[in-house]
Amino acid sequence: MRRSLDGSSVLSSDDLSDYDVISDGHQSLESSIADLSHVGTDGADIREPSPSRPARDRFDTVGLSPADIQAYVRRALPPDAGARYAADADSRTVRVYVDGVFDPFQARDALQLRQAKLAFPSVCLLVGVFADELCEAHRTPIIWAHVDRCEVLRHCRWVDEVVPDAPWTLDEKFLRAKRIDYVAVDEGSSVNPACDKERLKGYDLVKSLRRAIPTRRTNVLTSIDTRGLSLFVESTKGTIRGAPPQVAPARPSARISGDDDVSPFEEPKVDEFGIGIGV
Template sequence: MSGYTSNPKRKPIRVWVDGCFDMMHYGHANALRQAKAMGDYLVVGVHSDAEIEKHKGPTVMKEGERYAAVAACKWVDLVVPDAPYFTSLEVMDQQNCDFCVHGDDITTLADGTDCYQAVKEAGRYRECKRTQGVSTTELVGRMLLMTRDHHKRRSSIASINNEDLSTFSSSASKQSPETKISHFLPTSKKIVQFSEGKEPAAGDKVVYVDGTFDLFHVGHIEFLKRAKALGDYLLVGVHDDQTVNAIKEVNYPLMNLHERVLSVLACRFVDEVIIGAPYSVDNNVLSKVYKVDIVAHGNTPSLPDLNGKDPYEIPKSLGIYVEIENPSAELTTSKIIERIIEHRKMYEERQARKNEKAKLEAEAERSEKKE
């Protein structure tokens, strides 16, 4: 929601944000939320794979996936593909944007130039608060390590060789031991900021879906879009960390419950979330929050509950269970991790560069404070 009151005589304030948005996460969404609150219409420029490779290194997600992920964020009004890495006044003017917004961290070109220097000099730069504890680099680090303090190592990820994973984790841990755990501290304020607080209207058809929603991606987005189209109000259950780990029996989830909830809440197709929903859809889920009319699931097999039962047994018996065909179903959290594993050397080098850059930036910031 914009922080500005509606006035028909006032020219709408158009805000520009640009970035890579690789593995779109709740930190990206929070920056877009803050940017939208500074104006009325949010335009987001997303860099191409080639542009990012030139200045930053390889991306995890392909550009089409990144464009779709940004477009699904509920605070975004327009996505501009293939935006230049160096924030351009010319492109901002083409989009009739009054100013651009970026987080309070440093972004530079390959040669060390400040990407926002021209906009700053023109007085058209605003800053928002960066979300601590998450970044694409940090998430890649978690995948390099594939370990979480509250999970035990069990079986290998499907189709990933254990020796490869072990070697990868060992070399990655030397790069940055801090990436092995989440530093996100959940607060009620953040949940409220991301939540619309919208209730279903009388007569609305309520659709319920559930899942892990780890490393929120376009496969999840397309599924939620199709689920919402089945009714008027979409209620999403997000399973807790212990349940996910017990059911999947590998080092999942990579993101903790509250991180995953925020990613789901930021999606424009979602109306409400059940935090820590039971794995099996029971009568409490179907009636205690809202009366659920449809329970939907993708057309891929679901793992049984710990008691061996079908988690959708009750909605199926009530005749309210629907399967959704998802053209993006082949993109999964495991597939994203496989991309990292497959190109591990390349990502290890990228991590090393990013860590070195972070150290230099921290040292520069300390020097400035001393002066």
């Protein structure tokens, strides 16, 4: 416990570790997480509002049930990691980590966090948010300040802990310090190798340690009206920090004529925020 400037007592995050921050009383973290989780493994009693029909029509992962998500993760893991998954799923609250810029925080982000939270019957979900200085150092454009991005995530129903000092490249020291069991990574990677090889090194390490679990990348099934985005970008001119990622110029694709001197490479695909799209 620490003291505020006026001398009153203020609980630190360490003091809160044994408290149920959802309801009154002194309970364990596991009991607090259980309050938010479904009963059993079929997700029948999970407490979340049903997605609307427009949301189901727009996003392809919005209707995934907890059972769907858990079965998908089990199938995606190699046999040795699959056995560990089963043991963890049956015995304890699992600590799962997701990191990112989250600028802006979109439905796709929320749907990935939902999958990470429901990857096991009981999960404590940690979300790492890259600091402004890290984003600028890696030439990643940001609009909202770090404190804003962290605060938005703190209010996401799936997030149990925000990690504001998230490293750009994951390593074993960080995984041990945060007691992270698994790192959830979008399939079809949302990180473009042409833009960010350093970040991918950390994900490769996690995969080599058999501590990566997949989340399905959310595809938008209906057309996007870019008018709102255009107005948003126009209104924020002069406030965007950092420089846009450098993308290699497009190489010509192989000609049908059969010329062997031209490689069939295409320009790396990125979305409107400079995030890589699986190719």
